[in-house]
Amino acid sequence: MSLSASARIDIERFWTTIDRSGEIGVGRPGGLSRLTLSDADKQVRDEFVDWCRQAGLSIRIDGIGNIFARRAGQDDTLPPVVMGSHLDTQVNGGRFDGIAGVLGGLEVCRALDALGHRTRRPLEIVNWTNEEGGRFSPPMVGSGCFTGTYTLDWARGRTDDDGVTIGQELERIGYLGEMAESPHPFDAYFEFHIEQGPILDREGTQVGVVTGGFASTGMLVEFRGETAHTGPWPMERRKNALVAGARLLVAVDDLGWEHAGTGGKATGSRLVAWPNKPGILSDWAQAVCDVRHPDPATTEVMAERVRRAIGEAAARTGCTAEILDVWNWGGRIFADELIDGVRDISQGLGYRTQDILSQAGHDAYFVARHAPTAMIFAPCKGGITHNNQELCTREDLEPGLNVLLRAVVARADR
Structure with a gap:
């Protein structure tokens, strides 16, 4: 069964989840200060896990604290189509950077439940550990460790300014899982993210088709x-x-x-x-x-x-x-077939679409070494990010989320 032409995500349901996330780890007015493996990070992780279980998803934590939430497929032996990003923020972070990608994946699963659609391949949502690098250097440690760019011992040994290690903090907050000898295969990976730049907002573009990274x-x-x-x-x-x-x-x-x-x-x-x-x-x-x-x-x-x-x-x-x-990181690393699919879906839905390079670092860069990968950008007001004034509206995010829904289903049902 294919999705109907009218199938869309529920932007109000998604926004309720975004608003709840915005109450956890409050920083400067309007923003968040939810550093990796802090008490606030534990709280939002717990909330995310609870939301996923309510949606009928199974949970697995790996050895660097990455959270994988799985929605079973018709053939659950097939590699999953994965969506994700990160829930940690900078010390003066916004409410959408990374967060929209994780909670967008949850909304896709919720929307499919509401539509009664079970994809052929399983779906997974991932929250990657320490994407920001604001507490532990370098950034993107969780995805780098998962894909074998970094060793587990090296990653767990990263220290903050007080000499506390990632491994110690994972154990303290209850997110120290087991690492497989090799990462489980992905059929594909999609990361929905705000642009973190002014181009889409300035030009009135609704969906950025990310062709690579600086x-x-x-x-x-x-x-x-x-x-x-x-x-x-x-x-x-x-x-x-x-x-x-x-x-x-x-x-x-x-x-x-x-x-x-x-x-x-x-x-x-x-x-x-x-x-x-x-x-x-x-x-x-x-x-x-x-x-x-x-x-x-x-x-x-x-x-x-x-x-x-x-x-x-x-x-x-x-x-x-x-x-x-x-x-x-960076370069021409994303899969042409996924890029073309995102572009075609965006244009088929009637959205103003633009090819764009990502100028920031993202977990998708490391995951692209592991599986075919694509990114979908949404505009943010003035391109302001890593700042408590970071702002997106429902109208900014809804088109990209609808593209994410259809791109994921198209990949998972083939």
């Missing part, structure tokens, strides 16, 4: 110097790790401006130091930066420029430098 490289860099008095200690003998980190991040920012005309971006997003107090030089600093560009070759050049800037910052300040972590 090629991106991020780095975690550590500088080592020595403490000394800020007054009498001679300039030529100073080894100020804080200044080394600052020099690097200024160089990264300058690099971004050099490439801004062709769409490139370079960001210094974090600098921490010890002791970081008046009257004393810091002997340790860590900096986080990334570069991204629509052209992968240009991204490689930019990343090499960052490596050179690291050495120059260390040499200028008399410090040592070490790159502790490097992460890469």
